[in-house]
Protein backbone atom coordinates (compact mmCIF):
# COMPACT_ATOMS: atom_id res chain seq x y z
CA UNK A 560 0.00 0.00 0.00
CA UNK A 561 1.20 3.47 -0.82
CA UNK A 562 0.31 6.85 0.72
CA UNK A 563 -0.14 9.69 -1.72
CA UNK A 564 -0.46 13.18 -0.30
CA UNK A 565 -3.66 14.82 -1.54
CA UNK A 566 -3.78 18.06 -3.45
CA UNK A 567 -4.49 20.75 -0.82
CA UNK A 568 -6.53 23.70 -2.06
CA UNK A 569 -7.32 26.85 -0.05
CA UNK A 570 -10.22 28.94 -1.26
CA UNK A 571 -12.55 31.67 -0.02
CA UNK A 572 -15.69 30.09 -1.42
CA UNK A 573 -17.06 26.60 -1.99
CA UNK A 574 -15.15 25.15 -4.93
CA UNK A 575 -16.34 25.06 -8.51
CA UNK A 576 -17.15 21.43 -9.38
CA UNK A 577 -14.80 21.76 -12.36
CA UNK A 578 -11.87 21.71 -9.91
CA UNK A 579 -12.63 18.13 -8.87
CA UNK A 580 -10.14 15.67 -10.29
CA UNK A 581 -10.26 11.90 -10.33
CA UNK A 582 -13.09 9.83 -11.77
CA UNK A 583 -15.19 12.00 -14.04
CA UNK A 584 -14.77 15.03 -11.78
CA UNK A 585 -17.83 17.03 -10.79
CA UNK A 586 -20.08 15.40 -13.42
CA UNK A 587 -20.08 12.08 -11.52
CA UNK A 588 -19.79 13.38 -7.96
CA UNK A 589 -21.93 12.29 -5.03
CA UNK A 590 -21.95 14.85 -2.22
CA UNK A 591 -22.26 13.53 1.34
CA UNK A 592 -22.73 16.51 3.63
CA UNK A 593 -23.62 17.60 7.15
CA UNK A 594 -27.21 18.87 6.98
CA UNK A 595 -26.34 21.80 9.26
CA UNK A 596 -24.29 23.38 6.48
CA UNK A 597 -27.50 24.23 4.58
CA UNK A 598 -28.35 26.73 7.33
CA UNK A 599 -24.88 27.84 8.31
CA UNK A 600 -22.75 28.26 5.23
CA UNK A 601 -23.75 30.98 2.74
CA UNK A 602 -24.98 29.54 -0.60
CA UNK A 603 -24.38 25.95 0.51
CA UNK A 604 -27.84 24.83 -0.72
CA UNK A 605 -27.32 26.29 -4.20
CA UNK A 606 -23.85 24.76 -4.39
CA UNK A 607 -25.15 21.33 -3.29
CA UNK A 608 -27.82 21.43 -6.03
CA UNK A 609 -25.06 21.51 -8.67
CA UNK A 610 -24.10 17.92 -7.77
CA UNK A 611 -25.74 15.13 -9.77
CA UNK A 612 -26.46 13.39 -6.43
CA UNK A 613 -26.31 14.36 -2.76
CA UNK A 614 -26.96 12.79 0.64
CA UNK A 615 -27.46 14.82 3.83
CA UNK A 616 -26.59 13.42 7.27
CA UNK A 617 -26.70 14.55 10.90
CA UNK A 618 -23.20 14.92 12.30
CA UNK A 619 -22.08 13.14 15.47
CA UNK A 620 -21.06 9.79 16.89
CA UNK A 621 -24.47 8.23 16.02
CA UNK A 622 -23.60 8.68 12.35
CA UNK A 623 -20.48 6.57 12.85
CA UNK A 624 -22.41 3.74 14.55
CA UNK A 625 -21.99 0.43 12.72
CA UNK A 626 -25.48 -0.69 13.79
CA UNK A 627 -27.17 1.98 11.66
CA UNK A 628 -24.56 2.02 8.90
CA UNK A 629 -26.22 -0.46 6.51
CA UNK A 630 -29.32 1.76 6.26
CA UNK A 631 -27.16 4.68 5.14
CA UNK A 632 -25.19 2.47 2.79
CA UNK A 633 -28.31 1.20 1.03
CA UNK A 634 -29.42 4.77 0.31
CA UNK A 635 -25.95 5.84 -0.76
CA UNK A 636 -25.66 2.83 -3.07
CA UNK A 637 -28.94 3.72 -4.77
CA UNK A 638 -27.51 7.17 -5.51
CA UNK A 639 -24.07 5.87 -6.48
CA UNK A 640 -25.34 3.18 -8.85
CA UNK A 641 -26.17 5.73 -11.53
CA UNK A 642 -22.41 6.18 -12.09
CA UNK A 643 -19.72 3.74 -13.04
CA UNK A 644 -17.37 3.11 -10.08
CA UNK A 645 -14.39 4.30 -12.12
CA UNK A 646 -16.11 7.62 -12.78
CA UNK A 647 -17.61 8.22 -9.33
CA UNK A 648 -16.19 10.65 -6.78
CA UNK A 649 -17.49 10.93 -3.23
CA UNK A 650 -17.23 14.52 -1.99
CA UNK A 651 -17.55 14.80 1.80
CA UNK A 652 -18.41 18.16 3.38
CA UNK A 653 -18.60 18.29 7.16
CA UNK A 654 -16.69 17.93 10.39
CA UNK A 655 -14.69 14.93 11.58
CA UNK A 656 -17.67 12.62 12.10
CA UNK A 657 -18.96 13.16 8.57
CA UNK A 658 -15.39 12.89 7.27
CA UNK A 659 -14.89 9.53 8.99
CA UNK A 660 -18.27 8.24 7.77
CA UNK A 661 -17.89 9.52 4.21
CA UNK A 662 -14.23 8.50 3.95
CA UNK A 663 -15.04 4.98 5.15
CA UNK A 664 -17.90 4.77 2.64
CA UNK A 665 -15.68 5.89 -0.25
CA UNK A 666 -13.10 3.29 0.75
CA UNK A 667 -15.49 0.33 0.60
CA UNK A 668 -18.03 1.39 -2.03
CA UNK A 669 -17.35 -0.78 -5.10
CA UNK A 670 -14.00 -1.56 -3.42
CA UNK A 671 -12.99 2.08 -3.33
CA UNK A 672 -13.88 5.20 -5.29
CA UNK A 673 -12.26 8.63 -5.59
CA UNK A 674 -12.57 10.65 -2.36
CA UNK A 675 -12.55 14.44 -1.96
CA UNK A 676 -12.77 16.02 1.51
CA UNK A 677 -14.11 19.46 2.37
CA UNK A 678 -13.66 19.76 6.15
CA UNK A 679 -16.01 22.35 7.65
CA UNK A 680 -14.94 22.33 11.32
CA UNK A 681 -11.58 23.63 12.49
CA UNK A 682 -10.85 20.24 14.03
CA UNK A 683 -11.38 18.50 10.70
CA UNK A 684 -9.49 21.21 8.77
CA UNK A 685 -6.42 21.01 11.03
CA UNK A 686 -6.46 17.31 11.72
CA UNK A 687 -9.03 14.70 10.79
CA UNK A 688 -9.41 15.37 7.04
CA UNK A 689 -5.68 14.73 6.57
CA UNK A 690 -3.84 11.47 6.81
CA UNK A 691 -6.42 9.08 5.43
CA UNK A 692 -7.80 7.49 8.59
CA UNK A 693 -11.49 6.62 8.42
CA UNK A 694 -13.53 5.00 11.18
CA UNK A 695 -16.84 3.70 12.48
CA UNK A 696 -17.85 2.99 16.07
CA UNK A 697 -18.92 -0.48 17.21
CA UNK A 698 -21.22 -1.08 20.20
CA UNK A 699 -20.58 2.41 21.51
CA UNK A 700 -16.79 2.10 21.36
CA UNK A 701 -15.19 4.73 19.15
CA UNK A 702 -13.23 4.04 15.98
CA UNK A 703 -13.17 0.24 16.25
CA UNK A 704 -13.23 -0.40 12.52
CA UNK A 705 -11.85 1.68 9.70
CA UNK A 706 -9.53 2.02 6.77
CA UNK A 707 -6.55 4.05 5.61
CA UNK A 708 -7.95 5.86 2.61
CA UNK A 709 -6.48 9.28 1.81
CA UNK A 710 -8.51 11.76 -0.17
CA UNK A 711 -7.18 12.77 -3.58
CA UNK A 712 -8.02 16.42 -2.84
CA UNK A 713 -8.78 18.39 0.32
CA UNK A 714 -10.43 21.81 -0.04
CA UNK A 715 -10.11 24.28 2.85
CA UNK A 716 -12.94 26.73 2.41
CA UNK A 717 -12.82 29.98 4.36
CA UNK A 718 -16.58 30.64 4.07
CA UNK A 719 -17.38 27.22 5.57
CA UNK A 720 -14.84 27.39 8.39
CA UNK A 721 -15.77 30.93 9.40
CA UNK A 722 -19.43 29.85 9.70
CA UNK A 723 -18.49 28.26 13.03
CA UNK A 724 -18.99 30.04 16.33
CA UNK A 725 -16.03 31.60 18.14
CA UNK A 726 -16.39 28.87 20.79
CA UNK A 727 -15.78 26.25 18.08
CA UNK A 728 -12.73 28.20 16.94
CA UNK A 729 -11.43 28.50 20.51
CA UNK A 730 -11.84 24.76 20.91
CA UNK A 731 -9.52 24.06 17.99
CA UNK A 732 -6.63 25.72 19.85
CA UNK A 733 -5.92 22.37 21.57
CA UNK A 734 -5.12 20.69 18.24
CA UNK A 735 -3.11 23.70 17.04
CA UNK A 736 -1.06 23.70 20.24
CA UNK A 737 -0.48 19.95 19.86
CA UNK A 738 0.98 20.29 16.40
CA UNK A 739 3.11 23.26 17.55
CA UNK A 740 4.62 21.19 20.38
CA UNK A 741 5.27 18.18 18.15
CA UNK A 742 6.85 20.10 15.29
CA UNK A 743 8.65 22.85 17.26
CA UNK A 744 10.75 25.48 15.48
CA UNK A 745 10.58 29.25 15.46
CA UNK A 746 7.52 29.46 13.22
CA UNK A 747 5.23 28.21 15.99
CA UNK A 748 6.69 30.62 18.53
CA UNK A 749 5.17 33.38 16.37
CA UNK A 750 1.86 32.25 17.82
CA UNK A 751 2.97 33.99 21.02
CA UNK A 752 2.85 37.40 19.34
CA UNK A 753 -0.33 36.81 17.35
CA UNK A 754 -3.15 39.17 18.17
CA UNK A 755 -5.95 38.13 15.81
CA UNK A 756 -9.24 36.58 16.91
CA UNK A 757 -9.25 32.77 17.03
CA UNK A 758 -10.74 32.17 13.56
CA UNK A 759 -8.28 34.48 11.80
CA UNK A 760 -5.40 33.00 13.78
CA UNK A 761 -6.41 29.46 12.82
CA UNK A 762 -6.82 30.40 9.17
CA UNK A 763 -3.32 32.00 9.16
CA UNK A 764 -1.65 28.98 10.74
CA UNK A 765 -3.75 26.34 8.92
CA UNK A 766 -1.28 25.79 6.02
CA UNK A 767 1.58 25.26 8.52
CA UNK A 768 -0.50 22.95 10.71
CA UNK A 769 -1.55 20.83 7.72
CA UNK A 770 1.99 20.68 6.33
CA UNK A 771 3.28 19.59 9.78
CA UNK A 772 0.70 16.79 9.97
CA UNK A 773 1.67 15.49 6.51
CA UNK A 774 5.37 15.58 7.42
CA UNK A 775 4.59 13.13 10.22
CA UNK A 776 2.04 11.02 8.35
CA UNK A 777 4.33 10.57 5.34
CA UNK A 778 7.06 9.12 7.56
CA UNK A 779 4.69 6.50 8.96
CA UNK A 780 1.39 6.50 7.04
CA UNK A 781 0.15 3.14 8.36
CA UNK A 782 1.39 3.47 11.96
CA UNK A 783 4.10 0.85 11.72
CA UNK A 784 7.05 2.88 12.98
CA UNK A 785 5.86 4.59 16.16
CA UNK A 786 6.08 8.00 14.49
CA UNK A 787 2.47 8.72 13.59
CA UNK A 788 1.55 7.95 17.19
CA UNK A 789 3.26 11.24 18.16
CA UNK A 790 0.02 12.83 16.96
CA UNK A 791 -1.62 11.30 20.03
CA UNK A 792 0.20 13.80 22.26
CA UNK A 793 -2.33 14.99 24.84
CA UNK A 794 -4.98 12.55 23.63
CA UNK A 795 -4.61 9.55 25.99
CA UNK A 796 -5.64 11.61 29.01
CA UNK A 797 -7.71 14.04 26.97
CA UNK A 798 -10.07 11.26 25.87
CA UNK A 799 -10.77 10.45 29.51
CA UNK A 800 -11.97 14.01 30.21
CA UNK A 801 -14.04 13.93 27.03
CA UNK A 802 -15.71 10.66 27.99
CA UNK A 803 -16.11 11.20 31.76
CA UNK A 804 -16.72 14.95 32.06
CA UNK A 805 -18.02 15.71 28.56
CA UNK A 806 -15.20 18.17 27.83
CA UNK A 807 -15.08 19.24 24.18
CA UNK A 808 -12.34 17.49 22.20
CA UNK A 809 -10.14 20.57 21.94
CA UNK A 810 -10.32 21.57 25.60
CA UNK A 811 -9.70 17.95 26.64
CA UNK A 812 -6.60 17.78 24.42
CA UNK A 813 -5.39 21.08 25.92
CA UNK A 814 -5.55 19.49 29.40
CA UNK A 815 -3.85 16.35 28.09
CA UNK A 816 -1.00 18.53 26.78
CA UNK A 817 -0.57 20.27 30.13
CA UNK A 818 -0.50 16.86 31.83
CA UNK A 819 2.08 15.43 29.47
CA UNK A 820 4.33 18.50 29.69
CA UNK A 821 4.24 18.50 33.50
CA UNK A 822 4.95 14.78 33.69
CA UNK A 823 7.80 15.07 31.19
CA UNK A 824 9.34 17.75 33.42
CA UNK A 825 8.94 15.65 36.56
CA UNK A 826 10.52 12.66 34.87
CA UNK A 827 13.44 14.93 33.88
CA UNK A 828 12.86 14.11 30.21
CA UNK A 829 12.30 17.79 29.52
CA UNK A 830 14.88 20.36 30.52
CA UNK A 831 13.88 23.44 32.53
CA UNK A 832 14.53 26.00 29.75
CA UNK A 833 12.34 24.05 27.29
CA UNK A 834 9.69 23.62 29.93
CA UNK A 835 9.39 27.39 30.38
CA UNK A 836 9.20 27.96 26.62
CA UNK A 837 6.42 25.40 26.29
CA UNK A 838 4.46 26.71 29.25
CA UNK A 839 4.63 30.23 27.77
CA UNK A 840 3.01 28.88 24.63
CA UNK A 841 0.33 26.90 26.45
CA UNK A 842 -0.50 29.31 29.26
CA UNK A 843 0.11 32.72 27.76
CA UNK A 844 -0.55 32.32 24.05
CA UNK A 845 -3.35 29.79 24.28
CA UNK A 846 -4.41 30.68 27.85
CA UNK A 847 -5.25 27.10 28.78
CA UNK A 848 -6.60 27.05 32.34
CA UNK A 849 -5.05 24.31 34.51
CA UNK A 850 -7.57 21.54 35.14
CA UNK A 851 -7.74 21.95 38.91
CA UNK A 852 -8.56 25.66 38.46
CA UNK A 853 -11.55 24.99 36.18
CA UNK A 854 -14.74 25.94 38.01
CA UNK A 855 -16.87 22.94 38.91
CA UNK A 856 -14.24 20.33 37.98
CA UNK A 857 -14.51 17.22 40.16
CA UNK A 858 -11.81 14.58 40.41
CA UNK A 859 -12.46 11.33 38.52
CA UNK A 860 -13.04 8.18 40.61
CA UNK A 861 -10.18 5.68 40.22
CA UNK A 862 -12.40 2.93 38.80
CA UNK A 863 -13.79 5.11 36.01
CA UNK A 864 -10.37 6.52 35.22
CA UNK A 865 -8.82 3.06 34.85
CA UNK A 866 -11.71 1.74 32.78
CA UNK A 867 -11.43 4.64 30.35
CA UNK A 868 -7.63 4.51 30.28
CA UNK A 869 -7.58 0.82 29.42
CA UNK A 870 -10.30 1.11 26.79
CA UNK A 871 -8.19 3.67 24.95
CA UNK A 872 -7.06 2.47 21.53
CA UNK A 873 -3.43 3.33 22.25
CA UNK A 874 -3.29 0.54 24.81
CA UNK A 875 -0.13 -1.48 24.28
CA UNK A 876 -1.11 -4.42 26.44
CA UNK A 877 -3.58 -4.79 29.27
CA UNK A 878 -1.21 -3.05 31.62
CA UNK A 879 0.88 -0.77 29.38
CA UNK A 880 -0.07 2.24 27.32
CA UNK A 881 1.86 4.02 24.56
CA UNK A 882 2.16 7.43 26.16
CA UNK A 883 3.54 10.48 24.37
CA UNK A 884 5.97 12.58 26.44
CA UNK A 885 8.02 15.57 25.32
CA UNK A 886 11.83 15.52 25.36
CA UNK A 887 11.94 19.09 24.11
CA UNK A 888 9.88 21.61 22.19
CA UNK A 889 9.47 19.74 18.87
CA UNK A 890 10.71 16.40 20.21
CA UNK A 891 7.95 14.00 21.22
CA UNK A 892 8.88 10.68 22.80
CA UNK A 893 6.76 7.52 22.85
CA UNK A 894 7.10 5.29 25.89
CA UNK A 895 5.22 2.16 26.86
CA UNK A 896 4.05 3.15 30.32
CA UNK A 897 2.34 1.01 32.96
CA UNK A 898 -1.29 2.04 33.44
CA UNK A 899 -0.74 2.15 37.21
CA UNK A 900 2.05 4.70 36.73
CA UNK A 901 -0.31 6.88 34.72
CA UNK A 902 -2.89 6.53 37.49
CA UNK A 903 -0.36 7.59 40.14
CA UNK A 904 0.61 10.66 38.11
CA UNK A 905 -3.05 11.52 37.43
CA UNK A 906 -3.59 11.48 41.20
CA UNK A 907 -0.53 13.64 41.76
CA UNK A 908 -1.77 16.17 39.19
CA UNK A 909 -5.24 16.29 40.75
CA UNK A 910 -7.15 14.49 37.99
CA UNK A 911 -8.15 11.43 40.04
CA UNK A 912 -9.58 10.93 43.52
CA UNK A 913 -6.97 9.79 46.04
Ligand SMILES: NC(=O)c1ccc[n+]([C@@H]2O[C@H](COP(=O)([O-])OP(=O)(O)OC[C@H]3O[C@@H](n4cnc5c(N)ncnc54)[C@H](O)[C@@H]3O)[C@@H](O)[C@H]2O)c1
Nearest residue numbers: 595599618619654655656657679680682687692719722723
Ligand atom coordinates in the same frame (compact mmCIF):
# COMPACT_ATOMS: atom_id res chain seq x y z
N1 LIG B 1 -9.95 10.35 11.05
C1 LIG B 1 -9.17 11.01 11.86
O1 LIG B 1 -7.95 11.06 11.68
C2 LIG B 1 -9.76 11.74 13.04
C3 LIG B 1 -8.95 12.53 13.85
C4 LIG B 1 -9.53 13.23 14.90
C5 LIG B 1 -10.90 13.12 15.12
N2 LIG B 1 -11.66 12.33 14.32
C6 LIG B 1 -13.11 12.22 14.54
O2 LIG B 1 -13.68 13.50 14.31
C7 LIG B 1 -14.91 13.60 15.04
C8 LIG B 1 -14.96 14.93 15.74
O3 LIG B 1 -14.80 15.95 14.78
P1 LIG B 1 -15.71 17.27 14.75
O4 LIG B 1 -15.71 17.95 16.06
O5 LIG B 1 -15.35 18.04 13.53
O6 LIG B 1 -17.14 16.58 14.63
P2 LIG B 1 -18.55 16.76 14.00
O7 LIG B 1 -18.56 16.31 12.60
O8 LIG B 1 -19.47 16.06 14.93
O9 LIG B 1 -18.83 18.34 14.06
C9 LIG B 1 -19.02 19.01 15.29
C10 LIG B 1 -20.24 19.94 15.21
O10 LIG B 1 -20.00 21.00 14.29
C11 LIG B 1 -21.11 21.13 13.38
N3 LIG B 1 -20.56 21.77 12.16
C12 LIG B 1 -19.86 21.19 11.15
N4 LIG B 1 -19.47 22.15 10.28
C13 LIG B 1 -19.93 23.33 10.76
C14 LIG B 1 -19.84 24.69 10.31
N5 LIG B 1 -19.13 25.03 9.23
N6 LIG B 1 -20.44 25.66 11.03
C15 LIG B 1 -21.11 25.34 12.17
N7 LIG B 1 -21.23 24.08 12.66
C16 LIG B 1 -20.64 23.10 11.95
C17 LIG B 1 -21.63 19.72 13.24
O11 LIG B 1 -22.95 19.68 12.78
C18 LIG B 1 -21.50 19.22 14.68
O12 LIG B 1 -22.59 19.66 15.43
C19 LIG B 1 -14.93 12.41 15.99
O13 LIG B 1 -15.84 11.44 15.51
C20 LIG B 1 -13.51 11.87 15.95
O14 LIG B 1 -13.45 10.50 16.21
C21 LIG B 1 -11.12 11.66 13.28
